[in-house]
Amino acid sequence: GLLMSRGDMGIYDPEDIFCPYPTSLLHIEEVCASIVHSHRETSQYRVEDLQALRWKLFSREEIHAYQSKSVDEMWQHCALRLTEAVQYVVEFAKRIPGFRQLCQNDQIVLLKSGSMELVLVRMSRMFNTENSTVFFDGKFAGKELFKSLACNDLITAAFDLAHNLCALRLNEQQVALFSALVLINADRPCLEERGRVERVRKEVELALSHTLHRDNQEGLLHKLYQKVAVLKSICSLHIEKLRWFRQLYPLTVHSLFPPLYKELFGSDSDLPLLTTH
Numbered sequence: 001g002l003l004m005s006r007g008d009m010g011i012y013d014p015e016d017i018f019c020p021y022p023t024s025l026l027h028i029e030e031v032c033a034s035i036v037h038s039h040r041e042t043s044q045y046r047v048e049d050l051q052a053l054r055w056k057l058f059s060r061e062e063i064h065a066y067q068s069k070s071v072d073e074m075w076q077h078c079a080l081r082l083t084e085a086v087q088y089v090v091e092f093a094k095r096i097p098g099f100r101q102l103c104q105n106d107q108i109v110l111l112k113s114g115s116m117e118l119v120l121v122r123m124s125r126m127f128n129t130e131n132s133t134v135f136f137d138g139k140f141a142g143k144e145l146f147k148s149l150a151c152n153d154l155i156t157a158a159f160d161l162a163h164n165l166c167a168l169r170l171n172e173q174q175v176a177l178f179s180a181l182v183l184i185n186a187d188r189p190c191l192e193e194r195g196r197v198e199r200v201r202k203e204v205e206l207a208l209s210h211t212l213h214r215d216n217q218e219g220l221l222h223k224l225y226q227k228v229a230v231l232k233s234i235c236s237l238h239i240e241k242l243r244w245f246r247q248l249y250p251l252t253v254h255s256l257f258p259p260l261y262k263e264l265f266g267s268d269s270d271l272p273l274l275t276t277h
């Protein structure tokens with residue numbers, strides 16, 4: 001498009017109404033490189049390691065042990081795994097160019113609303129479409145392992161999304177840029193400086209379309225935007241289940257859920273764990 005024709009001079013042309021900010025190709029390539037690097041550094045498991053573990057499946061006995069856990073035991077166990085995953089996502093977010101320049105409130109709003117969506121995107125990297133298993137607790141698990149969560153619709157939705165994202169065969173660069181795009185969303189409620197979030201997002205959008213253009217895969221952009229809607233619906237279903245679970249087991253949530261829970265799903269806004277150091 002017009003932006004790309006500018007070359008790396010970034011010359012600001014007053015007549016140019018399409019580009020109020022000089023976004024040069026060089027700068028976009030720097031944004032790409034930085035986001036992909038941050039993704040690698042904060043991805044919890046490398047793709048090559050997951051490939052090597054591909055056929056490490058839970059035995060029937062191990063699956064039975066998970067299925068014999070009580071509902072609140074299994075939720076606690078999953079909560080710990082999810083919290084670990086969210087902490088890596090928080091690290092990734094903090095390294096997205098421009099994220100730490102956003103005001104504290106907006107950083108937290110984006111993380112509160114986007115971290116679970118990012119965990120779901122990352123889950124697709126840990127999914128084996130040949131036997132519909134996901135890497136969980138050190139091995140690959142089928143969805144029957146999560147039976148005692150009593151959330152089969154939620155788990156099925158998460159597995160289906162992982163399957164569909166896998167089918168797009170995104171490379172790590174595309175996963176990294178898509179992840180950043182999912183997080184930097186200027187439409188989130190309660191943002192204080194929406195315009196600034198929009199500008200950071202614009203750069204990520206350019207980086208993603210630049211990468212897809214270079215990989216000759218522009219068709220993916222439309223499919224990725226469709227996936228954003230699915231991420232949102234799974235997260236709403238997840239919050240519903242969380243409310244249901246908290247009504248049944250208030251003590252578990254209050255005392256045994258990780259501290260991150262109160263930050264991400266609690267009402268208080270002073271959030272030590274998520275602040276940028």
Ligand SMILES: CCS(=O)(=O)c1ccc(CNC(=O)N2CC3(CCCC3)c3nc(-c4c(OC)ncnc4C4CC4)ccc32)cc1
Nearest residue numbers: 078079081082083085086134135136154158258260261264
């Ligand atoms: C965020 C921190 S927190 O605020 O303290 C917090 C908030 C909510 C909960 C309860 N939800 C929960 O545990 N869930 C939900 C879902 C199922 C679907 C959407 C994500 C999920 N997934 C996993 C998980 C995986 O977690 C890393 N890794 C691989 N597979 C899976 C499951 C097959 C989907 C593991 C836990 C897990 C717990 C903790």
